[in-house]
Amino acid sequence: xxxxxxPRSAEEARGIAAEVRDPELPMVNLADLGILRRVECDAAxxxxxxxxxxxxxxxxxxxxxxxxxxxxxEHGYTSVEVRTELTPAWSxxxxxxxxxxxxxxxxxxxxxxxAPAGGGRRVGxxxxxxxxxxxxxxxxxxxxxxxxxxxxxxxxGSCREPFDHVKPL
Amino acid sequence: xxxxxxxxxxxxxxxxxxxAAVSYLLRLGDDALVASHRLAELVTRAPQLEEDxxxxxxxxxxxxxxxxxxSYAGRLEEQLTGVLRTEDELAYLRDESQFVNxxxxxxxxxxxxxxxxxxxxxxxxxxxxxxALGGSTDGELAGxxxxxxxxxxxxxxxxxxxxxxxxxxxxxSARRMTRALxxxxxxxxxxxxxxxxxxxxxxxxxxxxxxxxxxAWDAFLDGVLAEAGxxxxxxxxxxxxxxxxxxxxxxTEPFGYxxxxxxxxxxxxxxxxx
Numbered sequence: 251x252x253x254x255x256x257p258r259s260a261e262e263a264r265g266i267a268a269e270v271r272d273p274e275l276p277m278v279n280l281a282d283l284g285i286l287r288r289v290e291c292d293a294a295x296x297x298x299x300x301x302x303x304x305x306x307x308x309x310x311x312x313x314x315x316x317x318x319x320x321x322x323x324e325h326g327y328t329s330v331e332v333r334t335e336l337t338p339a340w341s342x343x344x345x346x347x348x349x350x351x352x353x354x355x356x357x358x359x360x361x362x363x364x365a366p367a368g369g370g371r372r373v374g375x376x377x378x379x380x381x382x383x384x385x386x387x388x389x390x391x392x393x394x395x396x397x398x399x400x401x402x403x404x405x406x407g408s409c410r411e412p413f414d415h416v417k418p419l
Numbered sequence: 420x421x422x423x424x425x426x427x428x429x430x431x432x433x434x435x436x437x438x439a440a441v442s443y444l445l446r447l448g449d450d451a452l453v454a455s456h457r458l459a460e461l462v463t464r465a466p467q468l469e470e471d472x473x474x475x476x477x478x479x480x481x482x483x484x485x486x487x488x489x490s491y492a493g494r495l496e497e498q499l500t501g502v503l504r505t506e507d508e509l510a511y512l513r514d515e516s517q518f519v520n521x522x523x524x525x526x527x528x529x530x531x532x533x534x535x536x537x538x539x540x541x542x543x544x545x546x547x548x549x550x551a552l553g554g555s556t557d558g559e560l561a562g563x564x565x566x567x568x569x570x571x572x573x574x575x576x577x578x579x580x581x582x583x584x585x586x587x588x589x590x591x592s593a594r595r596m597t598r599a600l601x602x603x604x605x606x607x608x609x610x611x612x613x614x615x616x617x618x619x620x621x622x623x624x625x626x627x628x629x630x631x632x633x634x635a636w637d638a639f640l641d642g643v644l645a646e647a648g649x650x651x652x653x654x655x656x657x658x659x660x661x662x663x664x665x666x667x668x669x670x671t672e673p674f675g676y677x678x679x680x681x682x683x684x685x686x687x688x689x690x691x692x693x
Contacts (some may be wrong), residue, residue: 275457306481306484306563307479307481307483339569360625394573395472398476
């Protein structure tokens with residue numbers, strides 16, 4: 251069944267796509283992460299969803315594409331195209347305040363400050379990362395690379411807990 | 420080799436903007452793919468857990484870049500030849516002489532210092548490369564570059580920190596880091612060599628002539644080496660067989676073994692998925 255074209259469809263479809271969860275950060279959805287670019291609906295009822303990857307090799311992208319199609323299909327949108335767009339490149343600045351709050355609530359420190367400018371910086375001054383467990387700023391980077399491409403591994407000097415930090419990009 | 424002496428390296432055909440663009444994308448894609456595979460070899464074998472995670476992440480970033488570059492090369496080539504080679508066909512079904520990566524990225528891991536040295540020399544180049552390509556007249560390549568430059572900056576930082584730790588570490592770590600830099604430095608000239616393809620893509624604004632990236636690369640390397648207490652190796656560039664190198668499909672001996680491992684599954688089970 252293909253939906254009758256309706257000006258409301260694009261808006262409704264956007265709402266459905268926006269609610270799709272990130273498979274590796276299930277506490278946030280695609281809108282929170284700022285990876286959902288556009289949702290369009292043409293006269294024939296085909297929905298085109300445009301997303302942007304966080305990292306070029308992010309292995310979650312295939313799962314995200316499948317999840318978008320499945321979520322829309324559940325609401326009767328059977329003709330769905332998911333496109334990937336690289337420009338402008340995703341940055342952690344695109345994570346919404348709501349997304350940052352949800353990450354912190356689930357023990358993942360959100361990115362601090364603005365994203366570093368691409369490439370030019372050799373040694374920079376970085377803001378302290380707040381421990382998502384106890385709120386202390388006495389934290390240190392254990393490894394710049396963490397459990398997924400977008401995260402670094404930190405540990406807290408106050409509560410001694412390790413935690414993930416979405417690194418500024 | 421002097422930039423002006425380098426031959427136009429696309430056989431007997433004249434270099435046109437389009438074939439040059441395809442050749443250029445294959446070089447960038449092959450560099451990223453082979454660099455990625457060398458790091459993938461270290462998964463579960465890195466010296467510590469955090470390093471295992473870091474090297475896998477960097478490998479994954481490079482693989483993502485390779486996929487974007489190779490699939491774009493395939494699509495551009497299709498416009499010229501009418502035949503599409505997918506990213507998988509380009510990665511898994513070409514033979515050694517058809518790969519046009521620089522020899523630097525195929526250097527084996529040998530010891531951790533060699534891995535760090537390879538990553539340092541290559542990622543410092545990648546940062547300059549993708550910074551320049553952010554201004555490409557081609558929207559798709561500029562988009563890939565804008566994405567890749569942020570990742571490359573993290574890779575370069577990782578390698579630079581390790582270079583300082585090893586160079587300014589114990590006598591043994593400094594000795595190994597020195598030996599690794601001496602072994603790899605001769606292969607850096609090729610990375611910055613100008614030739615017909617480089618000049619053609621630079622002329623159209625599609626790409627950039629790597630020769631122009633060298634001063635910024637040199638300056639960055641000098642800074643890291645000084646901080647690490649290491650000397651810039653005084654070694655001459657390694658010429659390839661008959662003056663040909665990686666960009667001509669003439670590679671080092673270990674590269675054949677790398678390809679055999681990388682391509683084995685796909686060649687034995689064509690189209691396999693999991």
